[in-house]
Amino acid sequence: MVNVVEWTRLEPWRVARGRTDRDESVIVKWTGPHASGSRDEAWRVRTEAAALRFLSEDLGAGLAPRVLAVDLATGRLVLEDLAPRxxxxxxxxxxxxxxxxxxxxxxxxxxxxxxxxxxxxxxxxxxxxxxxxxxxxxxxxxxxxxxxxxxxxxxxxxxxxxxxxxxxxxxxxxxxxxxxxxxxxxxxxxxxxxxxxxxxxxxxxxxxxxxxxxxxxxxxxxxxxxxxxxxxxxxxxxxxxxxxxxxxxxxxxxxxxxxxxxxxxxxxxxxxxxxxxxxxxxxxxxxxxxxxxxxxxxxxxxxxxxxxxxxxxxxxxxxxxxxxxxxxxxxxxxxxxxxxxxxxxx
Incomplete structure (x- = not known):
């Protein structure tokens, strides 16, 4: 379980850098309605979560951030913070x-x-x-x-x-x-x-x-x-x-x-x-x-x-x-x- 207790949004994206209750830095991403308001974009979280876990867990490849937590209901994804990159x-x-x-x-x-x-x-x-x-x-x-x-x-x-x-x-x-x-x-x-x-x-x-x-x-x-x-x-x-x-x-x-x-x-x-x-x-x-x-x-x-x-x-x-x-x-x-x-x- 990853508990993010504070975060700062990285404008202009739906991305924030946060800290957990263990004082670990993480990246939080979330979705919302399409710019046109015509459809929801929850599929983006599903795709990113699947792709990143496929790379790290199925293939053992360290080419991208690891997924730390995902909440499909709220459309949130918590990722490894790759800083200082x-x-x-x-x-x-x-x-x-x-x-x-x-x-x-x-x-x-x-x-x-x-x-x-x-x-x-x-x-x-x-x-x-x-x-x-x-x-x-x-x-x-x-x-x-x-x-x-x-x-x-x-x-x-x-x-x-x-x-x-x-x-x-x-x-x-x-x-x-x-x-x-x-x-x-x-x-x-x-x-x-x-x-x-x-x-x-x-x-x-x-x-x-x-x-x-x-x-x-x-x-x-x-x-x-x-x-x-x-x-x-x-x-x-x-x-x-x-x-x-x-x-x-x-x-x-x-x-x-x-x-x-x-x-x-x-x-x-x-x-x-x-x-x-x-x-x-x-x-x-x-x-x-x-x-x-x-x-x-x-x-x-x-x-x-x-x-x-x-x-x-x-x-x-x-x-x-x-x-x-x-x-x-x-x-x-x-x-x-x-x-x-x-x-x-x-």
Missing amino acids: TALDGLLRRDGAAAHADRLAAAARVRGELGAITAGHAEAYYRRRSALGPVDPAADRLGRVARQRASGMPSVPDVPVPGGVEREFGAALDELADPGPFLVLSNGDAEANNVLVRADGHADPRLIDFEFAGFTHALHDAVPLYVPGPGWLSLGGAAEAEIHRRALAAGVPQAEDDGRYGRGLAAACASYALARLTRLPVLDGRPAGDDSRAQLVATLEAAARAAEGALPRLAGWCRRVAAALRRRWPDADRDFGALAPYTSRR
């Missing part, structure tokens, strides 16, 4: 990437290790997850793929979609829908804000925020190493990507096959970029100079580089869209290659 993205913004090369490498490694350790264990995870409430493994695997298949290619003025591009888009979604040996557990968001590291000495990383966890294609978690996420205009070099691939291959040996890895990576990066492209109408309404516009251009161009070997037509289309957006938004016509690694979006 801190979020990697904050360190990168504060000090720059050069100061944290070892931590970037460690973050890439732990993401790959998550895939390697969980590959082949989907059935065991879903047994644990289903004991806490209804779950649909197919929805975890196909959610984003099904949405993209239903909506089709994004529409961009003056950039037609030839049939060859459509076919490669379909092939990318087919690749992601059938991961085969690449089916692994993901926390659902592999960005740097969900990796905690020690700021001094050995990085000793941990992954957090498993509310959207599920088994899906392993190379979704590689995308942030090739394509800048929403918070960034640039990324580091290829070293972290190769570290992730080697760590993944320890449990998914097919990751060493350049053809299979390349197809999965191309599909994941292209799918991610096209999902971001659906924000075009919103970004059109932003004022000139808003970095979200430049960030979309950087995303499309990085995804094109990652996809050009396996999906050359789709990669070419992404480049044409990026060029059209550079013309459409002169403020976004920037030389991203001249930026320091992990330059943040303002």
